[in-house]
Amino acid sequence: WGIPTLLPHTQLAMDMEGTEDYLEALRSHLPPEVLRLPEEAQLEYISQLLSHQHRHRREEEEQAEAYSQLMKTIAEHYRPLHGHLYQLSGWELVAGFREAVESGDQARMRAVLTEETPGVYTFEMLTGKCCRELAEEVRHFEQWCKASKLKINRPNSMNNYGAILDDFGFQTVLNQLMVKYVQPLSTFLYPLLGRALDSHHGFMVEYELGKDTNLGFHVDDSEVTLNVCLGHEFTGGQLYFRGVRCDRHVNTQPKEEECYDLQHKIGKGILHVGHHRHGANDLTSGHRCNLILWCRSSEQRAERGGGCAGHTPCPEWCSLHKDMFKY
Numbered sequence: 001w002g003i004p005t006l007l008p009h010t011q012l013a014m015d016m017e018g019t020e021d022y023l024e025a026l027r028s029h030l031p032p033e034v035l036r037l038p039e040e041a042q043l044e045y046i047s048q049l050l051s052h053q054h055r056h057r058r059e060e061e062e063q064a065e066a067y068s069q070l071m072k073t074i075a076e077h078y079r080p081l082h083g084h085l086y087q088l089s090g091w092e093l094v095a096g097f098r099e100a101v102e103s104g105d106q107a108r109m110r111a112v113l114t115e116e117t118p119g120v121y122t123f124e125m126l127t128g129k130c131c132r133e134l135a136e137e138v139r140h141f142e143q144w145c146k147a148s149k150l151k152i153n154r155p156n157s158m159n160n161y162g163a164i165l166d167d168f169g170f171q172t173v174l175n176q177l178m179v180k181y182v183q184p185l186s187t188f189l190y191p192l193l194g195r196a197l198d199s200h201h202g203f204m205v206e207y208e209l210g211k212d213t214n215l216g217f218h219v220d221d222s223e224v225t226l227n228v229c230l231g232h233e234f235t236g237g238q239l240y241f242r243g244v245r246c247d248r249h250v251n252t253q254p255k256e257e258e259c260y261d262l263q264h265k266i267g268k269g270i271l272h273v274g275h276h277r278h279g280a281n282d283l284t285s286g287h288r289c290n291l292i293l294w295c296r297s298s299e300q301r302a303e304r305g306g307g308c309a310g311h312t313p314c315p316e317w318c319s320l321h322k323d324m325f326k327y
Helices: 011-016 020-027 039-077 095-103 106-111 128-147 171-189 298-304
Strands: 114-117 120-124 162-164 199-208 215-218 224-231 234-236 239-244 259-262 268-273 276-280 283-296
Touching: 020 039, 095 106, 095 120, 095 171, 106 171, 114 259, 120 259, 128 162, 128 199, 128 224, 128 283, 171 199, 171 224, 171 268, 171 283, 239 268, 268 276
Parallel strands: none
Antiparallel strands: 114 120, 120 268, 162 199, 199 283, 215 276, 224 268, 224 283, 234 283, 239 259, 239 276
């Protein structure tokens, strides 16, 4: 049998270790085939389980300590190339976009948006100068890490190149970007999934021949995602969309009208819900980099609980059974 983690790593569980209550709690979770074994075999299984649990806990603690040390080193020694980018006032947003969103008027915001396919919106967001400086800042950080012999935390399990912007000082400015510009848009564009955004994961990804050239079919770990192309010269690499799905139906076939390919343009923002399935086609030449901001809502995640697994009814924002989408 595989060795599962049967009890959560809560303080209560840790305090109970080694007690009769803890042993009985473990027994209550044992697989039926283990419970049919002699007591000595059950105890051996539990011993392996505890060993696995302790090893996993040590690994988590070591990773947390290493990350904390890395963040301390970066904060103390990294010197930005473009220091003004660490304040939102230093970002050059396209005037029409900035003024429309800051007005709070839905008609004005709608006027600067293009709905490319249901639920996917594009808009001119950043000036070419701002895009160039953001890309240069990330490149500067990567070069500094290489010279300092520090390992760069990559954005996620699917991207082997790029960097997490929150790791080197962008936490505050990206949170401000989410609150001041993403939240007003998502509140009226996605009333079910775009409300109460309160945390983010911000990063830059890179695509180039000889490195990552595409991105597989997936959904994001976000309620709403902002994707902005920062550069550079490239062909191919279109972003493709295949419909919004809940966790239960994420691998179902898309309907014909849900299939849409979108070409990136430097400075243009793309906004979509995290559950909108998508990926990136092969880059055929050049070098492309994109700023990605996953915007999350702890309130919504608490409400969804286990999502749409098992027998939970399909939520109304899942477009599998609907012709009219409601997010």
